[in-house]
Amino acid sequence: MDGKKVTLRDLALQAGLSVNTVSRALKDKEDIAAATRQMIKDLAKEMGYVGNALAGSLRSGLTKTIAVIVSDVANPHFGIMVKEIEKAARKHHYTIFVINTEDDHELEERAIYTAIGKNVDGILICPSQRSADTIRILKKNGVPFVLIGRRFEDEPEFDYVICDDEKGGYLAAKHLLESGHERVLYLNGPSRISSARERLAGFLRAYRETGLPVREDLIIEVEPTAGDTRKIVKQLIEQKADFTGIFAFNDVIAWEAVYVLQKYGYRVPGDYAVIGFDNIQSRMFLPFQLSSISNSKGKMSKRAVDILLHKINHPGAKESYRDVIDTALILRDSTKPSGRGDG
Amino acid sequence: MDGKKVTLRDLALQAGLSVNTVSRALKDKEDIAAATRQMIKDLAKEMGYVGNALAGSLRSGLTKTIAVIVSDVANPHFGIMVKEIEKAARKHHYTIFVINTEDDHELEERAIYTAIGKNVDGILICPSQRSADTIRILKKNGVPFVLIGRRFEDEPEFDYVICDDEKGGYLAAKHLLESGHERVLYLNGPSRISSARERLAGFLRAYRETGLPVREDLIIEVEPTAGDTRKIVKQLIEQKADFTGIFAFNDVIAWEAVYVLQKYGYRVPGDYAVIGFDNIQSRMFLPFQLSSISNSKGKMSKRAVDILLHKINHPGAKESYRDVIDTALILRDSTKPSGRGDG
DNA sequence: TTGTATGCGTTATCAA
DNA sequence: TTGATAACGCATACAA
Numbered sequence: 001m002d003g004k005k006v007t008l009r010d011l012a013l014q015a016g017l018s019v020n021t022v023s024r025a026l027k028d029k030e031d032i033a034a035a036t037r038q039m040i041k042d043l044a045k046e047m048g049y050v051g052n053a054l055a056g057s058l059r060s061g062l063t064k065t066i067a068v069i070v071s072d073v074a075n076p077h078f079g080i081m082v083k084e085i086e087k088a089a090r091k092h093h094y095t096i097f098v099i100n101t102e103d104d105h106e107l108e109e110r111a112i113y114t115a116i117g118k119n120v121d122g123i124l125i126c127p128s129q130r131s132a133d134t135i136r137i138l139k140k141n142g143v144p145f146v147l148i149g150r151r152f153e154d155e156p157e158f159d160y161v162i163c164d165d166e167k168g169g170y171l172a173a174k175h176l177l178e179s180g181h182e183r184v185l186y187l188n189g190p191s192r193i194s195s196a197r198e199r200l201a202g203f204l205r206a207y208r209e210t211g212l213p214v215r216e217d218l219i220i221e222v223e224p225t226a227g228d229t230r231k232i233v234k235q236l237i238e239q240k241a242d243f244t245g246i247f248a249f250n251d252v253i254a255w256e257a258v259y260v261l262q263k264y265g266y267r268v269p270g271d272y273a274v275i276g277f278d279n280i281q282s283r284m285f286l287p288f289q290l291s292s293i294s295n296s297k298g299k300m301s302k303r304a305v306d307i308l309l310h311k312i313n314h315p316g317a318k319e320s321y322r323d324v325i326d327t328a329l330i331l332r333d334s335t336k337p338s339g340r341g342d343g
Numbered sequence: 344m345d346g347k348k349v350t351l352r353d354l355a356l357q358a359g360l361s362v363n364t365v366s367r368a369l370k371d372k373e374d375i376a377a378a379t380r381q382m383i384k385d386l387a388k389e390m391g392y393v394g395n396a397l398a399g400s401l402r403s404g405l406t407k408t409i410a411v412i413v414s415d416v417a418n419p420h421f422g423i424m425v426k427e428i429e430k431a432a433r434k435h436h437y438t439i440f441v442i443n444t445e446d447d448h449e450l451e452e453r454a455i456y457t458a459i460g461k462n463v464d465g466i467l468i469c470p471s472q473r474s475a476d477t478i479r480i481l482k483k484n485g486v487p488f489v490l491i492g493r494r495f496e497d498e499p500e501f502d503y504v505i506c507d508d509e510k511g512g513y514l515a516a517k518h519l520l521e522s523g524h525e526r527v528l529y530l531n532g533p534s535r536i537s538s539a540r541e542r543l544a545g546f547l548r549a550y551r552e553t554g555l556p557v558r559e560d561l562i563i564e565v566e567p568t569a570g571d572t573r574k575i576v577k578q579l580i581e582q583k584a585d586f587t588g589i590f591a592f593n594d595v596i597a598w599e600a601v602y603v604l605q606k607y608g609y610r611v612p613g614d615y616a617v618i619g620f621d622n623i624q625s626r627m628f629l630p631f632q633l634s635s636i637s638n639s640k641g642k643m644s645k646r647a648v649d650i651l652l653h654k655i656n657h658p659g660a661k662e663s664y665r666d667v668i669d670t671a672l673i674l675r676d677s678t679k680p681s682g683r684g685d686g
Numbered sequence: 687t688t689g690t691a692t693g694c695g696t697t698a699t700c701a702a
Numbered sequence: 703t704t705g706a707t708a709a710c711g712c713a714t715a716c717a718a
Binding site: 398400 | 703704705706707709710711712
């Protein structure tokens, strides 16, 4: 009973019918005798027929497959996005490839070629952004795609779904400033990433509103994948850098910063106020209450899938999509002013 | 320049050669004039040819694709596994489908059918284990697969890679018992899951060794995906259940338990000692030091991929694989005896 | 109601 | 060294 994949041909041979008849019976076409149809269906079940979507795809040109290209699924932010994307895609009978780029330009390019080679119907990509050339390959090959989480300001033809990074940066900085933290360390992502630039813009806007001087030396770029947050925060502490608040590009960096501060015996809140970005703790109930900026990953993911499917199903259409999902301030203990008391 | 996908036929037409020649040139076959080969390669690059792996797959029967079926990529444990699997697979020029089952039997079955339908060369699956029937479909269709993280004791034909769950349970319980926690709450996973049963066996072995009585009422099953850990721990606290140590089936459950304890004003360590499983914090530097059992997710993932690829490349072979990766106790603050002092 | 022929893009085989 | 042809498994159009 075990063995090779069962094909339509196997069923046809067994049933003494033509491949075509079997195919139509399984597809519930009208022009098949009810008895024949039932017989074939029973046989298919009995023989464990599953069907070869590939062969059909070759004809139709559609694979019901999309590729999701991100830096790292192990990062909870992307893990959550991928989960939501998969769920939304599955609802529409799509299956997803997941390819990690580790934010590496070459891996990203390879990922894109792989996706095209596998004939995906579309691609959702969070680009590493070392250059837009890679993405242009997609346009050249006529593969529908939507950027997610990051955008290219100077490429009006690239559709995207992002969150309101500028507002998020603004809200975070404003909150720290209003809580009395005038010297804020901003552990930002690399400036090649659009969201890092935009969050910084919001951060600076908040500073401008207060009239306080911006401390350029406290705006530091961190590689999110490399995990050098620890090294940098250690250095800053050793150097006795002068800050009382930290705004981190994402929650992972924020956690790591607090991790180091705690190792040095500092307390958060209390000695330092820390706020992250992504609000991962709305889904993971960690025993540390980190304030954060929520960016509705569920909504972003679903929206990106919707747009992508629309583009897939309306190849001619010339609309463009620039969706910016709202961000909001989520307060938890890590920025509580009363932190010093702790009790 | 934008537009449809470039095919071999397009290249052939442009070059004034046959499709076949173009194909062989691009594949670096020997029997092609060097000049012709170069010309075709240049042309391919110029026209942005990417190739249609699908069509090739139809012929060869191989798709260079594997499916990874897990309960939930957003769970860091699976996120890390998927990342490692993808990396290992990519090294061998394989691409992965990721499908979440939410530990649901029907979704799992659909996932398997989807994978077979897409003609994956093999499947890595962490089965929901409501029944092995679903998995048998794979055998029936001759699709190579390897179970990962869970096994079916009564199905000797199913290959697996798991970690030493029994030992892990034993180490965790022993550590708590030796630290003076005689009443340990075990927030276990559902008993349908093999790893939950095996961790419990280890847990009980540690108890037996001490001669202490096992408190059956403190062994409680929690649904990992549903997030009902909070509800259950709340209830236990309200009921003033009698325990001082907690062993959790995984780190996510452990975090959540501590989260609730902290909400009630309890301290970990100090009032309670807590240990998890999976040692996720070897990769995520959280500001809470959770002791845990490490299970070498990287090693497990790589091993599973290796076995799967071996099975794919040696369809006849009748070896079986039952790999059990070692587990180890990783101590952090959450089980520190000096916790009460807190420095 | 069922069967035959054709094509999807690629590769393998064999002939030229 | 190159080209023609068949085949992979399925779906469509059309013929029977």
